Amino acid sequence: MRTEQDTLSFDITPNANPMPEADRLEAFKALGFGTLFSDHMAVIRWSADRGWHSAEVTARAPFPMDPASAVLHYAQEIFEGMKSYRTADGRAVLFRPEENAKRFNDSARRMGMPELPEELFLEAVDKLVEIDAKWIPEGEGSLYLRPFMFANESFLGVRPAREYIFCVIASSVGPYFKGGAKPVTIWASKTFTRAAHGGTGAAKCGGNYAASLIAQAEAAQHGCDQVVFLDAAEKKWVEELGGMNVFFVMEDGSLVTPPLTGTILPGITRNSLIKLARDEGMTVHERLYSFEEWQADAASGKLKEAFACGTAAVVAAIGKVKFTEGEFEIADGQTGLVTTKLREQLVSIQRGRSNDRYGWLKVLDGV
Known part of the structure; x- marks a missing residue:
C-alpha cells in the first residue's frame, strides 16, 4: 500500500517579506554565530496515523504550540549541525550531509522518535539552501544549518509522542570562538x-x-x-x-x-x-x-x-x-x-x- 510518505514532495512558498539585501549585506560585515537567520525554513510533519506528511519550504516563523506540547514536558528533541560553504569558484557545497542524516536517525532511535528517511532529510536541507543561497557568506563565513525534530503532541503522560515536527533553519555565521583561530x-x-x-x-x-x-x-x-x-x-x-x-x-x-x-x-x-x-x-x-x-x-x-x-x-x-x-x-x-x-x-x-x-x-x- 502506498502512503503519503511514498509520494511526498515539498510545497515551496517564498517569503513575501525577505530581509532587504542591503540589510543582509550590512549584517554580513560583522558575523557572529547563531544570531542572524535566513528568510525560510523547511518543515515536515509526522503523525502515527499518517507517517511523514505536509512537507514545505516557507517563510521562517514561530510554530503555534500548545502549552501541553510533549517537548515542553518530556524533552523529546534532537538536532544536527552542518554547514554550507561558498567555494572560490562560486559553487554552493555541503560537507558529508549523508553522515548527518544517518546520525540524526541514530539519535531518533535512542530518543524513541520516528526515523526520517535519509532522502527526505537531505532533500529538506537541499531545498532550504537552494532558496536561501544568497545567505551563504563568501570568504571565511558559512551558512550553518540546523535540522531538528521535536515532539508536538499535546498530552501529559510519560510515553513517546504520536506527533512530531521536523524542521531545518539556517544561520549565516562567522567564527565560533571570538578572537579568531587563537588557542x-x-x-x-x-x-x-x-x-x-x-x-x-x-x-x-x-x-x-x-x-x-x-x-x-x-x-x-x-x-x-x-x-x-x-x-x-x-x-x-x-x-x-x-x-x-x-x-x-x-x-x-x-x-x-x-x-x-x-x-x-x-x-x-x-x-x-x-x-x-x-x-x-x-x-x-x-x-x-x-x-x-x-x-x-x-x-x-x-x-x-x-x-x-x-x-x-x-x-x-x-x-x-x-x-x-x-x-x-x-x-x-x-x-x-x-x-x-x-x-x-x-x-x-x-x-x-x-x-x-x-x-x-x-x-x-x-x-
Whole structure:
C-alpha cells in the first residue's frame, strides 16, 4: 500500500517579506554565530496515523504550540549541525550531509522518535539552501544549518509522542570562538558530568546540552572558553567538551582521542580528522586517556598539542587547561603544527580549495 510518505514532495512558498539585501549585506560585515537567520525554513510533519506528511519550504516563523506540547514536558528533541560553504569558484557545497542524516536517525532511535528517511532529510536541507543561497557568506563565513525534530503532541503522560515536527533553519555565521583561530582555554569540570553508560551521550539531543550549561557557566566564571567533561563513573577519563570532541598529539607524532563507547557524540569532524590523519601516515589511538595523564604528559613534554573539533568551530587548538586545583599549559599556549596542518587539510576540502579525494563534498547544482 502506498502512503503519503511514498509520494511526498515539498510545497515551496517564498517569503513575501525577505530581509532587504542591503540589510543582509550590512549584517554580513560583522558575523557572529547563531544570531542572524535566513528568510525560510523547511518543515515536515509526522503523525502515527499518517507517517511523514505536509512537507514545505516557507517563510521562517514561530510554530503555534500548545502549552501541553510533549517537548515542553518530556524533552523529546534532537538536532544536527552542518554547514554550507561558498567555494572560490562560486559553487554552493555541503560537507558529508549523508553522515548527518544517518546520525540524526541514530539519535531518533535512542530518543524513541520516528526515523526520517535519509532522502527526505537531505532533500529538506537541499531545498532550504537552494532558496536561501544568497545567505551563504563568501570568504571565511558559512551558512550553518540546523535540522531538528521535536515532539508536538499535546498530552501529559510519560510515553513517546504520536506527533512530531521536523524542521531545518539556517544561520549565516562567522567564527565560533571570538578572537579568531587563537588557542582556547578549557575548564576541566570535576563537579559536573555530561553522560553515563546507557544514557544519551551518543545522541545529539537538547537535554545533553542543557545539562552542560551549568558547567559551561562555571568555565566562563574562570575565564575559560569551553568546558571538558570527565566520565561519570570514575571522574577520571577525558570524554569530550561541551559541544566538541578532543584530540591529543603526542611526541611520537601519534594522536589519541577518547573512544566511542556510548557516552560521547560520534562527531563527523572527528571521523574526518581520523581519516585524514591516518592517510597521512599518523597513528591514531582511540583509547581512554585520563585527566592525570593529560597533566603529566603536558608537564613532561610528551604531549605536544591538543585540539577540539566540531562542525561549528572546525578545529580549535587548546592552549591552557584550568581546574579547581590549578592550571597547566600545552606547547606554551601556541597552536601546533599538526593541529594547523589537519585544520587546513579539512577546511581546504570543505571549501573546495583542494581535491576532494574522499567524495565528501556535495555540490548543489545551480545554486
